[in-house]
Amino acid sequence: MTKVKMTVNGKAVTREVSGETLLSEFLREDLRLTGTHIGCDTSQCGACVVHIDGKAVKSCTTLAAATDGAEVTTIEGLANGDLHPMQAAFKEHHGLQCGFCTPGMIMSGVDMVNRYKAEGREVTAEAVRHELEGNICRCTGYHNIVKAVQDAATKM
Amino acid sequence: MYPTKYTKAASIDDAVKALGADEEAKILSGGQTLIATMKQHLAAPTGLVDVRSIAGMVGTSLDGDTLVIGAATTHAEVAGSAEVQKHTPALACLASGIGDPAVRHAGTIGGSVANNDPAADYPAALLALGATVVTNQREIGADDFFDGLFGTALEEGEIITAVKFPKAQAAAYVKFRQPASLFALVGVFVAKGSDGIRVTVTGAGDEGVFRSEALEAALTGDWSEAAAKGADVSAEGLMSDIHGTAAYRANLIKVMAARAVAAA
Numbered sequence: 001m002t003k004v005k006m007t008v009n010g011k012a013v014t015r016e017v018s019g020e021t022l023l024s025e026f027l028r029e030d031l032r033l034t035g036t037h038i039g040c041d042t043s044q045c046g047a048c049v050v051h052i053d054g055k056a057v058k059s060c061t062t063l064a065a066a067t068d069g070a071e072v073t074t075i076e077g078l079a080n081g082d083l084h085p086m087q088a089a090f091k092e093h094h095g096l097q098c099g100f101c102t103p104g105m106i107m108s109g110v111d112m113v114n115r116y117k118a119e120g121r122e123v124t125a126e127a128v129r130h131e132l133e134g135n136i137c138r139c140t141g142y143h144n145i146v147k148a149v150q151d152a153a154t155k156m
Numbered sequence: 157m158y159p160t161k162y163t164k165a166a167s168i169d170d171a172v173k174a175l176g177a178d179e180e181a182k183i184l185s186g187g188q189t190l191i192a193t194m195k196q197h198l199a200a201p202t203g204l205v206d207v208r209s210i211a212g213m214v215g216t217s218l219d220g221d222t223l224v225i226g227a228a229t230t231h232a233e234v235a236g237s238a239e240v241q242k243h244t245p246a247l248a249c250l251a252s253g254i255g256d257p258a259v260r261h262a263g264t265i266g267g268s269v270a271n272n273d274p275a276a277d278y279p280a281a282l283l284a285l286g287a288t289v290v291t292n293q294r295e296i297g298a299d300d301f302f303d304g305l306f307g308t309a310l311e312e313g314e315i316i317t318a319v320k321f322p323k324a325q326a327a328a329y330v331k332f333r334q335p336a337s338l339f340a341l342v343g344v345f346v347a348k349g350s351d352g353i354r355v356t357v358t359g360a361g362d363e364g365v366f367r368s369e370a371l372e373a374a375l376t377g378d379w380s381e382a383a384a385k386g387a388d389v390s391a392e393g394l395m396s397d398i399h400g401t402a403a404y405r406a407n408l409i410k411v412m413a414a415r416a417v418a419a420a
Contacts, residue, residue, distance in 0.1 A: 019162035065162040134256025
């Protein structure tokens with residue numbers, strides 16, 4: 001077992017974890033933050049994306065033990081009283097149907113917009129489609145997701 | 157995943173000690189392949205030695221005309237590095253196309269090179285650019301480093317600390333991606349360096365990354381798209397699988413090479 005200390009959604013957390021515990025399991029089963037979803041077992045679907053020190057990563061392909069000292073943000077940590085602009089835009093543009101992939105889509109979308117804004121790049125529809133390659137949605141056909149991310153980019 | 161013991165190494169000595177204490181331990185440097193493989197029960201190392209916190213393992217720098225990339229530098233960091241963009245833009249471009257953004261935030265150059273996946277991008281770059289793999293024990297030229305599918309010259313307890321790249325006069329990498337895995341179905345790296353033109357291919361060879369003699373011969377006399385398209389690339393020794401036959405890959409190699417020459 002390894003002792004880990006990290007900040008999750010602004011709160012300090014200390015736990016003992018086994019070496020093989022995935023961050024996704026740790027978030028869902030130890031911290032009961034079930035907004036982070038596990039969609040595939042092959043690290044491809046992106047439903048489990050969270051931010052570690054501000055960067056989008058797949059929590060199902062990250063060890064909890066390796067996250068010691070990190071700042072982790074999950075979908076539960078985005079809203080601050082009101083919905084985050086990315087969440088509001090997904091609602092407004094109907095960027096979801098069953099909603100299973102949505103936490104990952106939103107975390108990837110926020111990461112993308114943050115990076116593009118920092119680099120002064122335009123959030124085009126083509127760029128959004130390229131950036132969301134690691135997030136798979138089986139319902140929407142992606143059009144409304146792209147619209148939502150582009151709209152949120154104007155409000156973030 | 158089967159149980160495993162996680163060790164965060166604070167130094168190379170620390171890592172060597174941890175690897176020496178457990179024959180079945182593996183180095184963890186990004187985990188984008190290793191953890192996925194462990195989840196599938198295709199690998200079950202009893203220990204994981206995380207080398208990412210070791211001082212000097214992360215970052216890019218220029219040493220004269222040589223570009224040095226720390227082994228635990230992520231693909232996103234390589235793609236965004238001003239030094240890499242200045243020294244070898246093709247390498248920054250390659251890194252920006254590995255997997256997806258979340259994978260690029262975690263996967264590292266050292267991990268990719270040590271794993272030597274037959275469809276990985278970095279091996280093609282190292283071999284074409286004549287890079288040198290630096291370990292805790294020695295320096296290994298790319299020509300002597302890659303050794304068949306998932307094989308390398310690395311010995312037990314040997315840890316990659318950096319990769320050094322000489323400057324090329326021109327270089328480019330173009331790949332045709334398998335859309336589900338995002339790996340290269342065929343990727344071609346072309347480089348004009350001090351020892352001539354080198355053309356490497358990933359994703360296609362039965363034995364992993366290789367230099368294409370046919371393309372190197374064709375491009376040495378005539379550095380042009382037409383020469384690449386007209387090269388006599390054989391399907392012999394190429395992979396055939398559900399994604400494409402050897403003949404299809406042979407054709408893709410020429411098409412990717414032509415695009416790379418145009419981009420270089």
